[in-house]
Amino acid sequence: MTTQTQTITQSKSGISTLGAALLVAAMGLGLMVVTGHVQAATLHDAAHDVRHATGFPCH
Amino acid sequence: MITRLLTSALFAGAASGLIAALLQLWFVQPVLLHAELYESGALLHFGADSNIAAAQDVGGFDLVRDGLSIVFTMLIYSAYAMVMLAAMALAEERGAQISARTGLIWGLAGFVAVHFAPGFSLAPEVPGVAAADVVLRQIWWFATVGMAAVAMALIGFGKGWMAWAGAAALLLAPHVYGAPEPEVFTGPVPTEIGALFAARAFGVGMAAWALLGAFSGYFWSRQIGAPAPAPST
Structure with a gap:
């Protein structure tokens, strides 16, 4: 009985790590696109120097 | 888990982003501003006959422009940290040790994947240079970064020559295929x-x-x- 409970808890925490990792990675990618790649004029002008320095395709 | 990932990412991204921004403002920004003098036409150089002084006054700290650069650098490095920490958490679950020391290697691998691999063909460029369509370059950039990131994982965690051969192929492929290049060169900058x-x-x-x-x-x-860990009873 004890063994069974442990197994379930472990697999649950495994799923939550994967889910949390995927969610946070997706948020990070989204933030990267907004700050580094979206070509809207205001964002582009604000981030212009950083985009050049980090080697993101600019203009 | 999500809170822990986000908190670590924001702390790490803010700290390294701030240092990155200061290094950039000191070492990169004057070069960029110097290039803009040629981009705007304020300076013109004519190849071997140029007599324009190599040292130019490019101005000092611009509160709005450089302040925005600091904010955006911290945001971009936080974004990097979110992706990297997500991968770190998954690696730790599979037995990898995550610490400041091993993190250094993760960071260098991240530099190779996100900055150096795309920059090998799409070099960091000053304002005013000729370049291909920005959307095509962005597609190539994301594809190259993705492939290089998988290659770094294969080198770090793969076992046997198949993994390393796969990593080499992933690193080489975007450059053998070729990045979007301009038809003609028009850069006015020395x-x-x-x-x-x-x-x-x-x-x-x-x-x-x-x-x-x-x-x-x-x-x-x-x-x-x-x-916080549950109090032991």
Whole structure:
């Protein structure tokens, strides 16, 4: 009985790590696109120097 | 878990992003501003006959422009940290040790994947140079970064020559295929400035990524943002 409970808890925490990792990675990618790649004029002008320095395709 | 990932990422991203921004403002920004004098036409150089002084006054700290650069650098490095810490958490679950020391290697691998691999064909460029369509370059950039990131994982965690051969193929493929290039070169900026800019951008990027990895590993291993352990009874 004890063994069974442990197994379930472990697999649950495994799923939550994967889910949390995927969610946070997706948020990070989204933030990267907004700050580094979206070509809207205001964002582009604000981030212009950083985009050049980090080697993101600019203009 | 999500709170812990986000907290570590924001701490690491803010710390390394701030250092990256200061390094950039000191070493990269004057080169960029110098190039803009040629981009705007304020300076014109005529190849071997140029008599324009190599040292130019490019102005000092611009509160709005450089302030925005600092904010955006911290945001971009936080974004990097979110992706890297997500990968770190998954690696730790599979037995990898995550600390400031091992984080340094993660950071250098991140620099190779996100900054150096795409920059090998799409070099960091000063304003005013000729370039292909920005959307095509962005597609190539994301594809190259994705493939290089998988290659780094194969080198770090793969076993046997098949993994390493796969990594080499993934690293080479985008450059053998070729990045979107302009039809003609129209850059008005002296090559000395362009070369210095690319070298400085890579150098600052490498330092900042190494710090980002070390900070990420440090904050993650310190359990920053993790729920307090249940009191033992």
